[in-house]
Amino acid sequence: MTDQPHGAVEAVDTVLAALADPTRRRLLELIAAQGEATATTLARHLPVSRQAVVKHLAVLDAAGLVSSGRVGREVRYTVRPAALDTTARWMASLAADWDRRLAHIKHVAEAAERESRTGRDDASRPPEQPHGGT
Amino acid sequence: MTDQPHGAVEAVDTVLAALADPTRRRLLELIAAQGEATATTLARHLPVSRQAVVKHLAVLDAAGLVSSGRVGREVRYTVRPAALDTTARWMASLAADWDRRLAHIKHVAEAAERESRTGRDDASRPPEQPHGGT
DNA sequence: GCGACGTGCAACTCTGGAGTTGCACCCACT
DNA sequence: AGTGGGTGCAACTCCAGAGTTGCACGTCGC
Secondary structure (H helix, E strand, C coil): CCCCCCCHHHHHHHHHHHHCCHHHHHHHHHHHHHCCEEHHHHHHCCCCCHHHHHHHHHHHHHCCCEEEEEECCEEEEEECHHHHHHHHHHHHHHHHHHHHHHHHHHHHHHHHHHHHHHHCCCCCCCCCCCCCCC | CCCCCCCHHHHHHHHHHHHCCHHHHHHHHHHHHHCCEEHHHHHHCCCCCHHHHHHHHHHHHHCCCEEEEEECCEEEEEECHHHHHHHHHHHHHHHHHHHHHHHHHHHHHHHHHHHHHHHCCCCCCCCCCCCCCC
8 A cells, every 4th residue: 555646736736636525624633633543442432334444545545645664563644745735835826826817817807898998988788797706 | 404513523524425425516616617606607607507506505515615696686605625624634634643553563573573583583483574564 | 262353354234425317497699 | 780709597417425234254352
């Protein structure tokens, strides 16, 4: 196990899928708080069976969010910031990209507005409110 | 519609759930690229029906990732960076928190290591490799 | 060796969400 | 008025994934 995807894109993919589940987020919380934890221990703090926890840990491991290490008869899990950080950066740059696009569109719209206003005086146009949305 | 959750926590919750689906991410991509788009238009660029797109847009809207605006007989959707940005920050701070905890644990472990080494010389101990994990 | 504890594997149930189809409604255009 | 394109609503199918149970195997402690 612990074969995280090669491409950064798929990494983000699996990380997002992994983080989508509340139980898995809770698991990460618990592991991070304790520094180290086993499936059995974690299951005690959750309303699900050990097997369910094991499956979740497998998903988290595949996403590179945790790493497993065997110590004697037990398997200890630790949190792994790298993948999470990568995803955070991806998301932040995406948000920035959206911002840029929106600013650009707004600029273009305003330019067109000025253009039409100076060119000819047609105040009789359908409302076309840009986006009241919320 | 477009009633985004009040608490920031639930916001992150819904955003993560929304971003978990590849089709929805593709939708956001398309909307961001075009600046504005309708469900019908978007469906033409995707291998799914318009209704499927509508449902996805409803989810994205509930997560605050898009905003809808009616223009004549069509409903146009635009991208909304705010929620995405919030989630990105949440994720980044979480990663930073993990980093802090790991550094702390490592520090403590090293201190304990030095302690036991100077206190008594017991080289006959089980391996206990910290975490080869991957 | 023996019991206790933790893990691993497999088969099973069941619900949520992704997707579809069909139809009714609204608005623009001529 | 009537037609076409876009939206909205509802009922339906289908399957991945979350969770369970049961049992076998390895490992620690005595």
